[in-house]
Amino acid sequence: PPAWVRRTEQYDTQALQALDSAHFIHPFTDHGDLATRGARVITRAEGVYIWDSEGEKLLDAMSGLWCVNVGYGRKELADAAYQQMMTLPFYNSFFQTTNVPAVKLAARLASLAPEVDGRSFQHVFYSSSGSESNDSNVRMVRRYWDLLGQPQRKVIISRLNAYHGSTMAGASLGGMSGMHAQGDLPIPKITHIGQPYFFENGLPGESEAEFGLRAAGWLEAKIVEVGADKVAAFIAEPIQGAGGVIIPPATYWPEIQRIVDKYNILLVSDEVICAFGRLGHWFAYEKFGYKPDLVTFAKAVTSGYIPLGGVMVGDRVAKVLIEKGGEFNHGYTYSGHPVACAVGLANLAIMEREQLPQRVRDDIGPYLARGFEKIAEHALVGVAETCGFTAGLVLVKNKKRRERFAEALGVGMMCRGHCFQNGLIMRAVGDRMIIAPPLTMTHDDIDEMLRLIRQALDLTQQELHQKGLI
Ligand code: PMP
Numbered sequence: 001p002p003a004w005v006r007r008t009e010q011y012d013t014q015a016l017q018a019l020d021s022a023h024f025i026h027p028f029t030d031h032g033d034l035a036t037r038g039a040r041v042i043t044r045a046e047g048v049y050i051w052d053s054e055g056e057k058l059l060d061a062m063s064g065l066w067c068v069n070v071g072y073g074r075k076e077l078a079d080a081a082y083q084q085m086m087t088l089p090f091y092n093s094f095f096q097t098t099n100v101p102a103v104k105l106a107a108r109l110a111s112l113a114p115e116v117d118g119r120s121f122q123h124v125f126y127s128s129s130g131s132e133s134n135d136s137n138v139r140m141v142r143r144y145w146d147l148l149g150q151p152q153r154k155v156i157i158s159r160l161n162a163y164h165g166s167t168m169a170g171a172s173l174g175g176m177s178g179m180h181a182q183g184d185l186p187i188p189k190i191t192h193i194g195q196p197y198f199f200e201n202g203l204p205g206e207s208e209a210e211f212g213l214r215a216a217g218w219l220e221a222k223i224v225e226v227g228a229d230k231v232a233a234f235i236a237e238p239i240q241g242a243g244g245v246i247i248p249p250a251t252y253w254p255e256i257q258r259i260v261d262k263y264n265i266l267l268v269s270d271e272v273i274c275a276f277g278r279l280g281h282w283f284a285y286e287k288f289g290y291k292p293d294l295v296t297f298a299k300a301v302t303s304g305y306i307p308l309g310g311v312m313v314g315d316r317v318a319k320v321l322i323e324k325g326g327e328f329n330h331g332y333t334y335s336g337h338p339v340a341c342a343v344g345l346a347n348l349a350i351m352e353r354e355q356l357p358q359r360v361r362d363d364i365g366p367y368l369a370r371g372f373e374k375i376a377e378h379a380l381v382g383v384a385e386t387c388g389f390t391a392g393l394v395l396v397k398n399k400k401r402r403e404r405f406a407e408a409l410g411v412g413m414m415c416r417g418h419c420f421q422n423g424l425i426m427r428a429v430g431d432r433m434i435i436a437p438p439l440t441m442t443h444d445d446i447d448e449m450l451r452l453i454r455q456a457l458d459l460t461q462q463e464l465h466q467k468g469l470i
Helices: 013-023 031-037 075-087 100-112 130-147 168-173 208-226 252-263 284-288 315-323 338-353 356-375 411-421 443-466
Strands: 042-046 049-052 057-060 121-127 155-159 190-193 231-236 266-270 294-297 309-314 381-387 390-398 427-429 432-435
Touching: 013 031, 057 443, 075 338, 100 121, 100 309, 100 338, 121 130, 121 315, 130 168, 130 231, 130 266, 130 294, 130 309, 130 315, 155 208, 168 190, 190 208, 208 231, 208 252, 231 252, 252 266, 309 315, 338 356, 356 381, 356 390, 356 443, 390 411, 411 427, 411 432, 411 443, 432 443
Parallel strands: 155 190, 155 231, 231 266, 266 294
Antiparallel strands: 042 049, 049 057, 121 309, 294 309, 381 390, 390 432, 427 432
């Protein structure tokens, strides 16, 4: 590692925390809480580890926020940004101009998106984040139906416990009740159906396959309820990320495809987390075999080194928008930002050279799955499942009866605390503990991560015992 990685930390943590608390409004943060505890100040990172201002080293099993797929400390990405900044740091792509990295990246992304049944993705619309991209999706979907002379088709169906971002449209598409409760959301003409979460919603005696068909059937029921001629699109994550790594049964996606085809509605695959190798493919719709019309991407397109997002626009929509549409009154200052696109190109080159999607599919994905089979045996674990290089487990009070803890106990946060204290970053979604580590992890890294997870489970179990909760 470079010399600065080994440098002793010389930060005044308390002074930084005081300034932080005085001036920085954090996303998704209770500031009362933050003021009393003080934020952890993350100062540097290398490989799969991050360090804080106290010199503590943590194994980052969340890849930052599901994005640092190639790991930290990649000089190539810094060099790409430096070179591009010195050549052309910015120019817009409005009004008949373009730039070299944006063109090259669009062509590269089009070549990576697999064609299904003759439907391909030849076009990219750029933004700087997943939220913005989903706002663009709403604009594109509604414009599409207007151009086809069906302006009554405006309703977009999504799912409860989905995450599609934090802007007005993103949070509305998402199905998080806590987000809807703030700011009068959802905005009009967005409606939700249940999620395909077997552990939580499967009925006694119902097989996972049966449940998958029943959960997909909620889409058809909603289309009929809204009126088939009013529905514009269905949007979903291939597997729900922020909702807790919810992996749908194998029967779910084929049935969803049958339903969207039957009613001729657009299908939007939000792959902000799932694309770029996370599930063992460049794009996740390939894994599940469905045929989206629009694909949202962000995060790992640059491995999070610089903000970039966008939408892969399939032929069906592109043909109408481009050939019939005239000017599309939508775009961002940073749509096709040359530096972000240059970093994106360099990042995809690393992923390709190191064959990261294939590595997830053939090597580290199955290795993680085997490790999680053992984790599933832990007395505190009700279910443990993986998909590609992401995983989730549910903490339960009684394994045999699948009895859950009371939500108010905050057992997930308790477990998360033990992870953080012992050098592991793992996220808690209620009592579901989740990971999405960098795709560069070695088998030794994975073994170490599994050891830390087991240790956190043991310590959580001890604490629950001591408190008389199990
Ligand atoms: N869609 C999905 C599926 C996501 O996971 C996220 C972010 N976690 C977003 C959209 C929003 O992306 P951003 O935070 O970049 O706006």
